[in-house]
Amino acid sequence: MNIKKAVITAAGRRARQSPVSTTVQKGMQPFVDRDGFEKPVLQIIGEEALDSGIESIAIISAPGDEEHYRGQFQAISQNLLESYKGSDWAIEQAERIKNLERRMEFIPQDSPQGFGHAVWCAKEFVGDDPFLLLLGDHLYISDETRRCATQIIELAQEEGCSVAAVQETREHLIHLYGTISGKRVSGKHQVYQIEEMLEKPNISIAECSLHVPGLRPGHYLCFFGMHVLTPRIFEILDEQIKDNSREDKEIQLTAALRELARQEKYLALETDGHRYNIGVPYGYVEAQIALALSGGDREKMLSNLTEILLQQEQKKK
Numbered sequence: 259m260n261i262k263k264a265v266i267t268a269a270g271r272r273a274r275q276s277p278v279s280t281t282v283q284k285g286m287q288p289f290v291d292r293d294g295f296e297k298p299v300l301q302i303i304g305e306e307a308l309d310s311g312i313e314s315i316a317i318i319s320a321p322g323d324e325e326h327y328r329g330q331f332q333a334i335s336q337n338l339l340e341s342y343k344g345s346d347w348a349i350e351q352a353e354r355i356k357n358l359e360r361r362m363e364f365i366p367q368d369s370p371q372g373f374g375h376a377v378w379c380a381k382e383f384v385g386d387d388p389f390l391l392l393l394g395d396h397l398y399i400s401d402e403t404r405r406c407a408t409q410i411i412e413l414a415q416e417e418g419c420s421v422a423a424v425q426e427t428r429e430h431l432i433h434l435y436g437t438i439s440g441k442r443v444s445g446k447h448q449v450y451q452i453e454e455m456l457e458k459p460n461i462s463i464a465e466c467s468l469h470v471p472g473l474r475p476g477h478y479l480c481f482f483g484m485h486v487l488t489p490r491i492f493e494i495l496d497e498q499i500k501d502n503s504r505e506d507k508e509i510q511l512t513a514a515l516r517e518l519a520r521q522e523k524y525l526a527l528e529t530d531g532h533r534y535n536i537g538v539p540y541g542y543v544e545a546q547i548a549l550a551l552s553g554g555d556r557e558k559m560l561s562n563l564t565e566i567l568l569q570q571e572q573k574k575k
Contacts, residue, residue: 259418261388261411261486264307265380267318268300268394269367285317285394286330287536289546292399292553295351298334299536300327303392304358310407312390316383317364318376324364331359372508378495388414388488395537396483397545399552406531407484413449414486419523422452422515423482425533426473433458434538435480436512438526439468448528450479452519457512479526483533491518 268285285300297305300317307315319327335352342348363383367376377391390407392398398406406423414421424438436457440450454467470479494514518524534545550559 259388259415261390261414262311262313263384263387264312264315264390264392264407265318265377265384266300266303266307266315266392266394267373267376269318269320269323269370269376284536285319285327287542289397289549292549294554295347298330299397300394301331301355301358302397303394304362305354306398306405306407307390307392308358308361310390310405310411312407313361315358315362316380317362317394318367318379319364321366321368324366327362327364328359331355370508372510374495374498374509374511374514377511377514378492378499378509381492381495384489384492386489388420388486391485391487393483395535397534397536397549398482398484398531399534399548400529400531402530404530406482406529406533409529409531410484410486410527413525413527417523417525419525420488420491420518421486422524422526423484423529424450424479424526425482425529425531426477427480429461429464429476429478432464432478432480433460434535436515437464437468437478437480439470440479440526442472443525448530450526450528452524452526455512455516455519457510479528482529482531483535485515487518488522490522491515494518494521 286298288296288298289302291297291302304315317327335355338348338352365379365383367379380389390411392407400406400409404412410421410423422438427435436455437459438450438452438455440452440454443449443451450470456463456468459468464478468478473479491514494517495509498509498514515524532548534548535541536545547559547563550556
């Protein structure tokens with residue numbers, strides 16, 4: 259199994275957060291990355307893929323977004339070169355942006371029919387190849403030298419099968435994520451054979467159906483926001499779309515993944531890292547703090563956060 263393609267779903271706006279953000283592609287929201295450079299979300303996610311050996315990336319976008327994305331990337335690159343003439347770091351960052359843009363292909367999702375439908379839009383791009391799937395509203399920070407995407411790609415290549423990245427998650431948060439159950443694979447660190455999965459279950463259902471032996475009480479394995487999938491997923495999504503009698507009914511990816519696990523080998527890897535969902539309230543703030551604490555400005559950030567907390571405590575007195 260050779261994984262050289264990636265799909266990033268980025269068709270949605272941030273309508274659930276604020277009407278203001280519906281006018282902005284969330285993929286262009288800026289963050290200061292671990293290297294200290296300010297970058298759009300889509301660049302940070304794209305570099306996750308490229309640094310993991312991916313060669314081409316399909317961006318599932320809203321109709322008309324490609325022009326905006328490419329225009330903004332080109333403007334960032336040009337501004338770097340013009341504002342910091344002769345600076346090696348600016349030349350390097352501009353080249354990274356150009357390299358990413360060259361490897362991007364934009365595929366419009368003509369109507370918002372759900373996450374599964376967004377993935378299905380990449381069917382022709384993927385062809386008969388396995389691929390890496392990333393979410394456009396999640397940032398990933400590894401706790402080791404390998405990228406989070408690299409970790410699941412390596413397992414998928416070793417085992418020749420689909421792999422879902424998962425993270426141990428407290429029970430009060432599982433309503434936000436797809437959740438799995440499974441048994442540990444003997445001789446494989448943090449690897450599980452998937453037995454069941456449900457989309458955003460409540461605690462009562464999780465207690466009955468999704469308990470994983472060996473996890474701490476009140477904790478479950480939830481999707482991390484990245485998968486390596488075989489092209490078999492498109493055959494399953496084809497059937498779901500044919501059976502969908504209502505145009506306003508969303509095609510959910512979790513249902514397709516569940517069927518994939520029934521038809522072929524499908525593993526889960528408890529990834530050494532953390533995912534940050536910027537599509538929820540304060541998710542943007544949490545992700546930015548996590549990036550800062552994982553980079554070269556860690557000590558400065560800790561000092562600033564401590565100062566803010568002290569100021570807030572003093573106001574209470």
